[in-house]
Amino acid sequence: xxxxxxxxxxxxxxxxxxxxxxxxxxxxAVIAISMGAQLVSLDRLxxxxxxxxxIQFSKISYQNYQSVSWKIILKSILPKMGLGLAVxxxxxxxxxxxxxxxxxxxxxxxxxxxxxxxxxxxxxxPNKLVNFVLTFTGxxxxxxxxxxxxxxxxxxxxxxxxxxxFRATLAMVWVVLNLILLLQFSIGGVIDKQMGxxxxxxxxxxWLGGFAGEKLLPKINPSxxxxxxxxxxxxxxxxxxxxx
Numbered sequence: 001x002x003x004x005x006x007x008x009x010x011x012x013x014x015x016x017x018x019x020x021x022x023x024x025x026x027x028x029a030v031i032a033i034s035m036g037a038q039l040v041s042l043d044r045l046x047x048x049x050x051x052x053x054x055i056q057f058s059k060i061s062y063q064n065y066q067s068v069s070w071k072i073i074l075k076s077i078l079p080k081m082g083l084g085l086a087v088x089x090x091x092x093x094x095x096x097x098x099x100x101x102x103x104x105x106x107x108x109x110x111x112x113x114x115x116x117x118x119x120x121x122x123x124x125x126p127n128k129l130v131n132f133v134l135t136f137t138g139x140x141x142x143x144x145x146x147x148x149x150x151x152x153x154x155x156x157x158x159x160x161x162x163x164x165x166f167r168a169t170l171a172m173v174w175v176v177l178n179l180i181l182l183l184q185f186s187i188g189g190v191i192d193k194q195m196g197x198x199x200x201x202x203x204x205x206x207w208l209g210g211f212a213g214e215k216l217l218p219k220i221n222p223s224x225x226x227x228x229x230x231x232x233x234x235x236x237x238x239x240x241x242x243x244x
Contacts, residue, residue, distance in 0.1 A: 006039050010198075011205045018209025020229050023061050023217055027229070029053060029147040034108045034236045042104075042145070044195065047185045050146045051199050054178040056090055056206055057171040064168035072159050078176065080132055080141035081148065085177065087183065088143015104145055111150050114233035116227065131155050142177055149174070168181065180195030 013035045021028025028051060036045045060070065084170070092100065112190075134151045142148030160166050185191050 007201070009039055011202060014202050014205035015209040018206045019213045022210045022213025023220060023225060024229065026053065027150055029235065030108065030111060030150055033072040033145050034104065034146050034233060037101065037240060038052060042100060046146050047190050047195060048198055048202065050178050050181045050185070052202060053174055054182060055145065055203070057174040057178070060169055061207065063174050064171065065162060066068045067164040067168035068194045069165050070168045072156065073173055075154065076159060077135060077156070079171055080135035081152070084139020085143040085180065087140060088140040091140070091146050092094060100144060101240055105237045108143060108233055108237030108240065112237060115230045116234070144180065146181060150163065167231040226240065
């Protein structure tokens with residue numbers, strides 16, 4: 001496939017994921033990974049998404065540092081997600097790409113279906129065991145695909161009712177976890193000059209998508225948009241299974 005075509009589609013993918021993440025408040029990494037995996041190999045795509053996310057969430061964390069709840073991060077999130085992250089690293093090193101694409105496809109399908117049909121149940125405060133499983137699994141998915149956010153969004157939302165604390169705390173979680181991923185990529189020699197060039201031309205897509213999302217947010221029907229995005233993700237998840 002023509003490299004220029006792939007670059008244009010990838011730019012559009014990052015724009016769409018940033019736009020949707022701004023409107024919905026979550027899910028930008030899942031959208032970027034699931035769409036981008038149609039064209040780019042996971043070993044190239046995931047580091048790019050991690051670096052872009054690190055830059056994006058570092059800015060949010062810096063701007064809202066006073067609202068970060070370190071108690072939630074250090075006590076409730078990092079121990080469980082950190083354990084899952086290690087398992088994700090192991091699985092990524094142990095299985096072939098085809099298997100990982102199946103895992104990604106199944107995960108995206110589960111994420112889409114649960115939000116389309118069981119959203120009210122997910123918003124209820126689950127018991128400690130369910131919280132542990134979701135947070136631990138979020139860590140695994142973050143170690144595999146840098147996309148563990150959707151599994152812990154509701155959990156963090158149940159830990160704080162303040163929107164600023166919620167947003168700032170989640171942003172700092174991704175800064176810390178993505179920094180660990182970046183160290184792993186650096187040690188493994190994954191990041192090269194070509195990847196650096198890709199990140200450079202994709203950065204504007206994040207800013208443009210976020211800007212468009214903020215401007216159009218008042219004009220968008222949240223319920224309709226939520227259903228549209230997750231219906232699209234369901235189709236993408238199924239297509240990932242057929243890609244193998």
